[in-house]
Amino acid sequence: MKIAIVGATGEVGRMMLSCLEEFAVPVTEVDLYASERSKGSALDFRGKPVPVKVLLEDSLLRPYDYVLFSAGGSVARQFAPIAASAGAVMIDNSSAFRQEDSIPLVVPEINGSLLEGYQGIVANPNCTTIQLVLPLAILDSLFGLGKVVVSTYQSVSGSGHKGISALQSQRKGGTDPGIYPELIDLNVIPQIGEFQASGYCQEEEKIHQETRKILTLPDLEVCATTVRVPVVFGHSESVYAEFRTAVDLAKAAQELAQGESLEFSGTTYITPRNLGSSNSSHVSRMRLGTSPRSLCFWCVGHNVRLGAATNAVRILLKHARMAGRL
Ligand SMILES: NC(=O)c1ccc[n+]([C@@H]2O[C@H](COP(=O)([O-])OP(=O)(O)OC[C@H]3O[C@@H](n4cnc5c(N)ncnc54)[C@H](OP(=O)(O)O)[C@@H]3O)[C@@H](O)[C@H]2O)c1
DSSP states (O other), X not given: OEEEEETTTSHHHHHHHHHHHHTTOOOSEEEEEEOGGGTTOEXXXXXXXXXXXXXXXXXXXXXXXXXXXXXXXXXXXXXXXXXHHTTOEEEEOSSSSTTOTTSOBOOHHXXXXXXXXXXXXXXXXXXXXXXXXXXXXXXXXHHOEEEEEEEEEBOGGGGOHHHHHHHHHHHTTOOOOTTXXXXXXXXXXXXXXXXXXXXXXXXXXHHHHHHHHHTTOTTOEEEEEOOBOSOSSOEEEEEEEEESSOOOHHHHHHHHHHSTTEEEOSSOXXXXXXXXXXXXXXXXXXXXXXXXXXXXXXXXXXXXXXXXXXXXXXXXXXXXXXXXXX
């Protein structure tokens, strides 16, 4: 398969390249694109350096099977339609297309069937949403989900390499907040993205809208508080959920333990530092909430892997299988 990665030098783009190797995607040709800033650089793929090209208007007119986009919303809006019109399936990590009705927002384990016979742009959900909906989809099928209240603890790599640099320089005593509204070292910041008229910030609105779209629950009550924390990789979430029927904790534990791309622990918990190269959503500390129809849990996932690159490559693989390319 002929594949291109746009934004290949970024946190997500580099992980996409690793995932193509890790998931043994049968790549016959890979082209890597980034901005002028990366001119002359190269990235290793299967032990060989691949040059990074500057993205130009006509770059994506080549006949790619899949183009993985991870270069932000404005680049996606400009270039994704070009790739799609040239016949590629374009999998985009930005929020540019996620709320368009005609564009599937896909977590393959939940709604991968949307890829059947599909050509064009596919949207990859927000990192916090992916790790959240994996357990919620199972709990919804068991008890009927009605309401979710989630607080997040999001790592700086979620803001790309500028986020990691900001934390690293502040750890050494720097006082420049960088891309954040305040210093992130030894601090937590309850704002991710601009505040909206609703009083929620952009990241919170993304969780609200994307959770409803992926679970096809347009009336789901969702309330998110998103917080940046001085962790390098791995997002954590404290989740409270209410259901239409009484919760059976043992049944929930059994089904979550068997869930695809899920790791369930009934006796201990995981922290972001322990995630390593996990591609799963880790659920632990599950307990009843304020009534027999509610429960709480702790959820941790690798934002650059599960929350971005791994989900994109899983979309590619699922689509390729359905299209008979694998
Ligand atoms: N980090 C996460 O956990 C995460 C999770 C889910 C979704 N996402 C989304 O994924 C996207 C990338 O995030 P990231 O964390 O990888 O950011 P990043 O580390 O800042 O990397 C951004 C990438 O985009 C490239 N780029 C920027 N402007 C470009 C242009 N005009 N033409 C071509 N390439 C351009 C950069 O190239 P240069 O190196 O040449 O500047 C770099 O490769 C964003 O939309 C982000 O919201 C990120």
